[in-house]
Amino acid sequence: MSLDWIYTAISWILLKWHSVWDAILPGVAFLGTNWDWILAIVFLVVTLRVILFPVFVKQIKSQRAMQALSPQIKALQEKHKGDRETLQKEMMELYRKEKANPLMGCLPMFLQIPVFIGLLHVLRRLQPTNDLKDIYGWTVGQFNSATAARLFTAPISDSFATGNGTTKIVAMILVLMMTVTTYLTSRQMILKTGWAADPQQKMIQRLMLYGIPASLLFSGFIYPFPIGVVIYWVTNNLFSLAQQQWVLRKYPPPPMAGRTSATATAGAARKNGGPVQDASKGGLLARFRPQPPAPEPKPAVTKANAPRPGAKPVNPKKGGAARRQG
Numbered sequence: 278m279s280l281d282w283i284y285t286a287i288s289w290i291l292l293k294w295h296s297v298w299d300a301i302l303p304g305v306a307f308l309g310t311n312w313d314w315i316l317a318i319v320f321l322v323v324t325l326r327v328i329l330f331p332v333f334v335k336q337i338k339s340q341r342a343m344q345a346l347s348p349q350i351k352a353l354q355e356k357h358k359g360d361r362e363t364l365q366k367e368m369m370e371l372y373r374k375e376k377a378n379p380l381m382g383c384l385p386m387f388l389q390i391p392v393f394i395g396l397l398h399v400l401r402r403l404q405p406t407n408d409l410k411d412i413y414g415w416t417v418g419q420f421n422s423a424t425a426a427r428l429f430t431a432p433i434s435d436s437f438a439t440g441n442g443t444t445k446i447v448a449m450i451l452v453l454m455m456t457v458t459t460y461l462t463s464r465q466m467i468l469k470t471g472w473a474a475d476p477q478q479k480m481i482q483r484l485m486l487y488g489i490p491a492s493l494l495f496s497g498f499i500y501p502f503p504i505g506v507v508i509y510w511v512t513n514n515l516f517s518l519a520q521q522q523w524v525l526r527k528y529p530p531p532p533m534a535g536r537t538s539a540t541a542t543a544g545a546a547r548k549n550g551g552p553v554q555d556a557s558k559g560g561l562l563a564r565f566r567p568q569p570p571a572p573e574p575k576p577a578v579t580k581a582n583a584p585r586p587g588a589k590p591v592n593p594k595k596g597g598a599a600r601r602q603g
Contacts (some may be wrong), residue, residue: 280395281413287321287395288413294320295419309430314423318396318433318505322512325392326520333385337524340470342377347474354474368475379478386485389513393506400503403434426505433505437498444504451507452497458514460490465518469525 295317302313326333349371357364372378399413403423415423426433430443437448463486473479497507 283391283395284398285413288399290324291317291321310428311426314426318508319512322516326516329385336385339378350474379475396509397506400434400505428504431504434503436501436503438501448504455507455510456490456494462514462517465521
């Protein structure tokens with residue numbers, strides 16, 4: 278199957294943004310960097326993330342649905358412990374009934390894989406020795422400009438594996454940034470949503486948290502990833518961190534099942550800017566905790582002050598006022 282349509286689409290978006298920034302910053306090369314091409318890659322990310330935003334919202338909603346099903350999933354695990362086949366059938370039936378999809382959490386990443394492959398292919402072809410000046414919609418001038426583009430004097434089509442000197446330093450820093458931001462993106466999501474109860478979903482979470490960053494770190498130094506592709510990945514991760522923060526605030530996770538009333542009270546006090554009180558512990562916190570006023574002791578009922586049989590009930594407030602007046 279030919280992927281030329283992907284290469285052409287990526288090239289079209291990249292070249293459109295380059296024409297915009299080339300008009301704004303014509304011939305600007307500050308700090309050994311051609312900012313028109315760097316910003317074109319950055320806004321390629323912005324364009325794709327805007328397009329994929331509805332999918333990202335669906336991902337968050339699907340994760341919320343999975344969280345809501347967590348007690349039922351745990352009950353099924355206890356009920357069918359040791360019977361993996363029946364457990365899987367029951368869980369699939371639960372997902373179908375509640376319209377939840379445990380694989381939805383990976384959908385945005387899967388949809389970006391063709392973009393990554395397309396950009397990787399295009400940037401790896403940006404070599405002066407290649408005769409691709411008229412392919413994927415590139416003009417001769419655009420091709421020559423892109424092959425000469427630099428980030429801190431390192432060619433954006435070069436990589437750690439193929440470069441030397443400054444190129445290796447720039448590529449190494451970017452690969453480390455790519456690894457760290459990939460880890461932080463997954464960690465942010467898991468901290469907000471919690472670990473899944475479904476073993477399959479939990480395995481996917483572990484893969485995204487540890488497996489993908491480790492593979493990127495290894496392949497970033499071994500495989501010839503062009504610097505432009507690593508710029509794309511780092512920018513995409515930073516955009517994801519900001520986007521997740523906004524969406525997770527707009528769609529907060531449901532309360533955790535094991536949350537105690539004391540924890541909820543502390544969370545409410547923190548939110549309202551008030552003092553955090555620990556209802557389950559004493560110590561130093563108890564010294565600064567405002568104590569409620571002690572209730573007035575009720576007088577003991579004795580034979581002397583007991584009401585007489587058949588007497589009308591006396592209002593204690595009126596009785597107290599009459600005594601004060603007397």
